[in-house]
Amino acid sequence: MSSSTQSISHNYFLSSVVKKQIMAVTGLLLCGFLLGHLAGNTLIIISPDAFNQYGHALVSNKPLLYTAEAGLIVLFLVHLTMAAKLTVENNTARPEKYYIKQKTGRGSTFASSTMPYTGMIILIFLVTHLINFKYGTVYMTTINGVEMRDLYKTVMEFFAQPIGAAWYAFAMVAMAIHVSHGFWSAFHSIGIFHNRYTPLLRKAGIAYAILVGAGFASLALYGYIQGVQA
Amino acid sequence: MSDSNNMTLNLKIWRQSTTKDKGQIVDYILEGVSPDMSFLEMIDMLNEQLVAKNDDPIAFDHDCREGICGMCSMMINGQAHGPEKATTTCQLHMRSFKDGDTIVIEPWRARAFPVLKDLMVDRSAFDRIIEAGGFVNVNTGNAGDANEILIPKEAADLAMDAAACIGCGACVASCKNASAMLFVSAKISQLALLPQGEVEADQRALSMVEKMDELGFGNCTNEAECEASCPKDISISNIARMNRGFLKAAITSKTK
Numbered sequence: 001m002s003s004s005t006q007s008i009s010h011n012y013f014l015s016s017v018v019k020k021q022i023m024a025v026t027g028l029l030l031c032g033f034l035l036g037h038l039a040g041n042t043l044i045i046i047s048p049d050a051f052n053q054y055g056h057a058l059v060s061n062k063p064l065l066y067t068a069e070a071g072l073i074v075l076f077l078v079h080l081t082m083a084a085k086l087t088v089e090n091n092t093a094r095p096e097k098y099y100i101k102q103k104t105g106r107g108s109t110f111a112s113s114t115m116p117y118t119g120m121i122i123l124i125f126l127v128t129h130l131i132n133f134k135y136g137t138v139y140m141t142t143i144n145g146v147e148m149r150d151l152y153k154t155v156m157e158f159f160a161q162p163i164g165a166a167w168y169a170f171a172m173v174a175m176a177i178h179v180s181h182g183f184w185s186a187f188h189s190i191g192i193f194h195n196r197y198t199p200l201l202r203k204a205g206i207a208y209a210i211l212v213g214a215g216f217a218s219l220a221l222y223g224y225i226q227g228v229q230a
Numbered sequence: 231m232s233d234s235n236n237m238t239l240n241l242k243i244w245r246q247s248t249t250k251d252k253g254q255i256v257d258y259i260l261e262g263v264s265p266d267m268s269f270l271e272m273i274d275m276l277n278e279q280l281v282a283k284n285d286d287p288i289a290f291d292h293d294c295r296e297g298i299c300g301m302c303s304m305m306i307n308g309q310a311h312g313p314e315k316a317t318t319t320c321q322l323h324m325r326s327f328k329d330g331d332t333i334v335i336e337p338w339r340a341r342a343f344p345v346l347k348d349l350m351v352d353r354s355a356f357d358r359i360i361e362a363g364g365f366v367n368v369n370t371g372n373a374g375d376a377n378e379i380l381i382p383k384e385a386a387d388l389a390m391d392a393a394a395c396i397g398c399g400a401c402v403a404s405c406k407n408a409s410a411m412l413f414v415s416a417k418i419s420q421l422a423l424l425p426q427g428e429v430e431a432d433q434r435a436l437s438m439v440e441k442m443d444e445l446g447f448g449n450c451t452n453e454a455e456c457e458a459s460c461p462k463d464i465s466i467s468n469i470a471r472m473n474r475g476f477l478k479a480a481i482t483s484k485t486k
């Protein structure tokens with residue numbers, strides 16, 4: 001196996017292992033983004049003005065805004081491209097399906113076996129999410145003499161519709177399922193395994209999934225209830 | 231062994247005459263199956279009846295029949311090596327089934343494991359992966375004194391656990407992606423964990439993974455169905471070890 005006799009034609013960075021590691025790193029960074037996004041959004045419950053001022057502060061800092069947006073687009077595109085590539089390869093690895101196939105009940109979970117589907121739901125959600133909010137109806141408001149977008153009104157209008165709130169909540173459940181497996185899986189793909197800490201990471205992933213899933217979905221519920229009362 | 235315990239089984243077995251043949255499930259009814267028979271003895275019994283009728287017996291791989299060679303590959307009711315944990319087909323007994331059960335028996339299915347005939351598949355893709363680097367090639371000199379090279383007990387245990395892999399292919403068969411990562415990571419780990427094997431660890435990881443990809447196995451999605459189906463209980467922690475070993479090798483490799 002000396003290096004002189006071994007012809008290495010393959011690009012390591014397109015190997016199965018590294019493709020998974022790219023998924024893992026982009027996925028974990030997206031998990032971090034979700035936490036930040038959730039923290040900001042909870043201002044909706046605190047007060048409309050606080051939420052609008054937060055939004056205004058974000059869009060007013062152009063260099064920061066564009067860097068963050070570009071970063072997120074790259075993360076999503078890379079995660080998505082790798083997901084598509086890996087999933088296609090995985091499907092072609094078994095051209096003839098089994099007559100029957102049964103899980104052992106000792107390995108895979110609902111979350112682990114539905115990653116491409118929950119991922120697709122997140123993707124569709126993402127598009128509708130941007131259309132509904134970022135590129136949604138623009139209302140203006142003035143807070144402390146500063147004119148700014150009344151994003152609160154746009155969001156609340158959307159959540160007041162049962163379909164809007166339900167779709168949002170549904171997508172958040174799908175996302176929670178996705179990250180409940182993705183979180184620990186990403187560490188495993190990078191190569192982190194520990195007899196004691198890996199089981200903890202699995203629990204942490206589930207806790208994280210419940211936090212972001214229930215967190216975002218409860219905002220939709222809050223908006224819906226506000227709408228009903230209004 | 232009382233006859234009253236004997237079972238009648240409805241068998242649905244994959245028959246395929248050649249790799250190119252389309253193949254199909256064929257139904258058989260087998261009477262008088264003793265709970266004490268092994269699963270392979272049950273098929274032997276069916277085959278004797280087929281031969282007596284001048285029918286083509288069912289082709290299946292087997293060798294040691296004691297759980298150490300890894301030949302007895304088959305999917306039993308949709309599970310690799312059947313329903314019992316850490317058990318090869320040859321070590322599975324008919325007492326795991328009930329009178330009147332329907333049992334579906336199929337070959338491993340993966341692009342890299344073409345069916346040769348009936349339940350037999352060609353697993354030589356595993357040999358290609360071993361040939362790519364699953365050995366120690368550095369000169370280790372004459373056999374030294376025992377315990378001359380000290381190996382931590384932990385490392386020795388982990389290497390022995392990984393070396394328990396019998397190359398049966400159940401991990402590939404049970405994986406929804408037909409990924410060979412459990413097998414490959416076990417073969418990489420059993421050497422990389424020991425001083426003699428560690429010398430070539432980087433190159434080995436790169437070459438074996440490259441070969442695995444080239445042969446058309448799928449990618450791991452960390453589902454752990456492989457570990458759950460493995461007759462030797464190989465741990466997916468080997469996959470994590472391979473992942474970090476590969477990454478380290480890819481970033482620091484001195485070749486190319």
Ligand code: HEM
Nearest residue numbers: 024027028030031083115116119120123182185186189451
């Ligand atoms: C906020 C959005 C998202 C987050 C936080 C996220 C997070 C993750 C994480 C952490 C992983 C685990 C990587 C690994 O096991 O190595 C993962 C895997 C995956 N993601 Fe996402 N993801 C997101 C969006 C998407 C989207 C939009 C898609 C597809 C359209 C997608 C499809 C997949 C697929 C197919 C996997 C592979 C599963 C596997 O190999 O185990 N994800 N994701």
Ligand code: SF4
Nearest residue numbers: 395396398399401460
């Ligand atoms: S890892 Fe387990 S299932 Fe896979 S080939 Fe080795 S013994 Fe068989």
Ligand code: FES
Nearest residue numbers: 295299300302320
């Ligand atoms: S025949 Fe050898 S392991 Fe089953």
